[in-house]
Amino acid sequence: MAVRDYSVLISVILIVVMMVIPLPPLLLDFLIIINISLALTVILVAMNTKEALQFSIFPTLLLLTTLFRLGLNVSTTRSILTNREAGKVIETFGTFVVGGSAIIGFMVFLILVIIQFIVITKGSERVAEVGARFTLDAMPGKQMSIDADLNAGMITDKEAKERRLKIEREADFYGAMDGASKFVKGDAIAGIIITIINIIGGLIIGVIVHSMAFGDAAATFTILSIGDGLVSQIPALLISTATGIIVTRAASDGNLGTDLTRQLFAYPKLLYVVGGTIAALGVFTPIGPVLTFPVAAFIIFGGFQMQKNLDQNMEDMESEEEKQELEEVRSPESVVNLLQVDPIEFEFGYGLIPLADTNQGGDLLDRVIMIRRQCALELGIIVPVIRIRDNIQLKPNEYVIKIKGNRIASGELLLDHFLAMSPGIEDDSIEGIETTEPAFGLPALWVNEDMKDVAEMSGYTVVDPPSVVSTHLTELIRKHAHELLGRQEVKSLVDNVRESSPAVVEELIPSMMSIGEVQKVLMKLLKEKVSIRNLGLILETIADHASFTKDPDVLTEYVRQALARQITLQFSSQGDTLKVITAGASLEKRIADAITQTEQGNFLSLDPDTSQKVYQEVVQQMTKVQQMGVQPILLTSPAIRMYVRQFLERYIPDLPVLSYNELETDIEIQSVGVVNIS
Numbered sequence: 001m002a003v004r005d006y007s008v009l010i011s012v013i014l015i016v017v018m019m020v021i022p023l024p025p026l027l028l029d030f031l032i033i034i035n036i037s038l039a040l041t042v043i044l045v046a047m048n049t050k051e052a053l054q055f056s057i058f059p060t061l062l063l064l065t066t067l068f069r070l071g072l073n074v075s076t077t078r079s080i081l082t083n084r085e086a087g088k089v090i091e092t093f094g095t096f097v098v099g100g101s102a103i104i105g106f107m108v109f110l111i112l113v114i115i116q117f118i119v120i121t122k123g124s125e126r127v128a129e130v131g132a133r134f135t136l137d138a139m140p141g142k143q144m145s146i147d148a149d150l151n152a153g154m155i156t157d158k159e160a161k162e163r164r165l166k167i168e169r170e171a172d173f174y175g176a177m178d179g180a181s182k183f184v185k186g187d188a189i190a191g192i193i194i195t196i197i198n199i200i201g202g203l204i205i206g207v208i209v210h211s212m213a214f215g216d217a218a219a220t221f222t223i224l225s226i227g228d229g230l231v232s233q234i235p236a237l238l239i240s241t242a243t244g245i246i247v248t249r250a251a252s253d254g255n256l257g258t259d260l261t262r263q264l265f266a267y268p269k270l271l272y273v274v275g276g277t278i279a280a281l282g283v284f285t286p287i288g289p290v291l292t293f294p295v296a297a298f299i300i301f302g303g304f305q306m307q308k309n310l311d312q313n314m315e316d317m318e319s320e321e322e323k324q325e326l327e328e329v330r331s332p333e334s335v336v337n338l339l340q341v342d343p344i345e346f347e348f349g350y351g352l353i354p355l356a357d358t359n360q361g362g363d364l365l366d367r368v369i370m371i372r373r374q375c376a377l378e379l380g381i382i383v384p385v386i387r388i389r390d391n392i393q394l395k396p397n398e399y400v401i402k403i404k405g406n407r408i409a410s411g412e413l414l415l416d417h418f419l420a421m422s423p424g425i426e427d428d429s430i431e432g433i434e435t436t437e438p439a440f441g442l443p444a445l446w447v448n449e450d451m452k453d454v455a456e457m458s459g460y461t462v463v464d465p466p467s468v469v470s471t472h473l474t475e476l477i478r479k480h481a482h483e484l485l486g487r488q489e490v491k492s493l494v495d496n497v498r499e500s501s502p503a504v505v506e507e508l509i510p511s512m513m514s515i516g517e518v519q520k521v522l523m524k525l526l527k528e529k530v531s532i533r534n535l536g537l538i539l540e541t542i543a544d545h546a547s548f549t550k551d552p553d554v555l556t557e558y559v560r561q562a563l564a565r566q567i568t569l570q571f572s573s574q575g576d577t578l579k580v581i582t583a584g585a586s587l588e589k590r591i592a593d594a595i596t597q598t599e600q601g602n603f604l605s606l607d608p609d610t611s612q613k614v615y616q617e618v619v620q621q622m623t624k625v626q627q628m629g630v631q632p633i634l635l636t637s638p639a640i641r642m643y644v645r646q647f648l649e650r651y652i653p654d655l656p657v658l659s660y661n662e663l664e665t666d667i668e669i670q671s672v673g674v675v676n677i678s
Helices: 003-020 025-048 058-083 088-097 102-151 157-208 214-247 256-264 270-284 289-330 333-339 350-356 364-379 449-457 465-479 487-500 502-508 515-527 535-545 552-562 564-571 585-593 608-627 641-648
Strands: 344-348 386-390 398-403 406-412 418-421 433-436 443-447 461-463 577-583 595-598 601-604 634-636 657-659 668-675
Touching: 003 058, 025 058, 025 088, 025 214, 058 157, 058 214, 088 214, 102 157, 102 364, 157 214, 270 289, 344 350, 350 364, 350 386, 350 465, 364 386, 364 465, 398 465, 406 465, 418 449, 418 465, 443 449, 449 461, 461 465, 487 502, 487 515, 487 535, 502 535, 515 535, 515 552, 535 552, 552 564, 552 641, 552 657, 577 585, 577 608, 585 595, 585 608, 585 641, 601 641, 608 641, 608 668, 634 641, 634 668, 641 657
Parallel strands: 344 386, 577 634, 577 668, 634 657
Antiparallel strands: 344 398, 398 406, 418 443, 418 461, 433 443, 595 601
């Protein structure tokens, strides 16, 4: 343990001992001087802190200083009542400071107590209580603000963690200050009671024990008691003031002196008004110009100098900004920064600014945070930061979604309307602007507020514009998740698995496969909308088969079979029965015969006529199944599944293709269509 740790422990023990063991007057003088010095140090530190957390130990220090001061009160009271003395310091405060008059001393002491108890302590206690309450109430909003800044790319993950930690520390600090301020209040009350006890007890002991005359006893013990009260109340007043400064201090980039001078004199021209008012008092009142004119002249001259310095600082700042902008344009880094491509961008016209402006009730940033969380739960990937910005080149109500700089989707919104989608049966009474729902391409109508309730009663699905954007963005992220999964993202996911399952990661990477090879398998899973959240099982499966093959297509098939329970639950939304379109024997044989083996791997080689027949037959069966209200799913044998998928993804990318080995044995499979070719 360090020396400073021992010193604190010893100091606390000595405070307790001081309450029990009588101390000589010389030592009491020494401790009283230390108490005053400590109080001065605390208030000066409080004045020079930029924010409350820089003095986070203050609540505990407040308790220790209060305990030290009360210990001194006990020791001085014992010395006064026992020996009729308490050292030079108390005697000086009782005679020199208050002129040796007990009445004057008592009045001064009473004024100090009133100032501390009613003004400073009461105000500090209330501010600390309100500060604690508002800090706790503001925590969720501050957390969401941090998430929004992180999501918008304004801060890094490290900065976000630091800001979250700061919020937690603020809540702890103001909660502690709320309780610690009660010590200050109790100390003020104790000071009054101790002084009264000293006076009354001194009179009784002086007259009865020491056989002093009543006047002599009153003079002696009253002066000493008042001196003791002043010696304890002055440091207490300083500590109370420091408490008020700390709890009323807002975060800034300067100390109290800097902030006072900078903010109080931020408008120098107003000092002319102040100076003129003071001069007018000397002219129109009996005060006279002798007292007011020098003060008025000093204030006006100060305002003139401040305004002159302010104008000069503004000119220097503008010149510095122009110089810095010129340097940035000339520097090679200014061109390099233009090469940065954001993973996901959401751009919108000026008419859609209220979507992202929280001051206008926009909650787009909060929705984006929820989208990232939802994708993490559903797909098992960390969606990169979505860059949100306005673009004056777009139409006022248009928005564009880009992935890696390429435009992949767009849409238009009417902020004062709602999007109504038909349940399948059109209602001619529903009037609106015809449009297409951007996420799924369904026909829809933009209806106004009055028509919204009518549409809902008619069975229409009615959503607000922010929900339209959120749904569109979510679906695009699901569809293009494999494009967002780079090597760096895979490394982050693997490192996360390494913390809980280091054995499988150390076995697989890098001895058997590289990050890039694992990335290919994960991308293929995401491309077919298979979640990679169970990454530990995926890596174990790859490790089991990587010694036999490095082909990402084959490894993907093994992984899909290992994820059979997950895939089954993903598509069997109707319970324990799964309705599918099965690949007939003729299609199975035709695909198997068309598989060509080469040194670079296996691939499907179908002639154009056969390809056209397969495509038409699959589309025909899909249409029939969709008319039945069933999601189309094509079921094949494990040997040809990946080849059928490779063939169909160019024409029907949203059709799930499963194999028998990817389904749990307890699931009932019901064939509602068969794909055969002649």
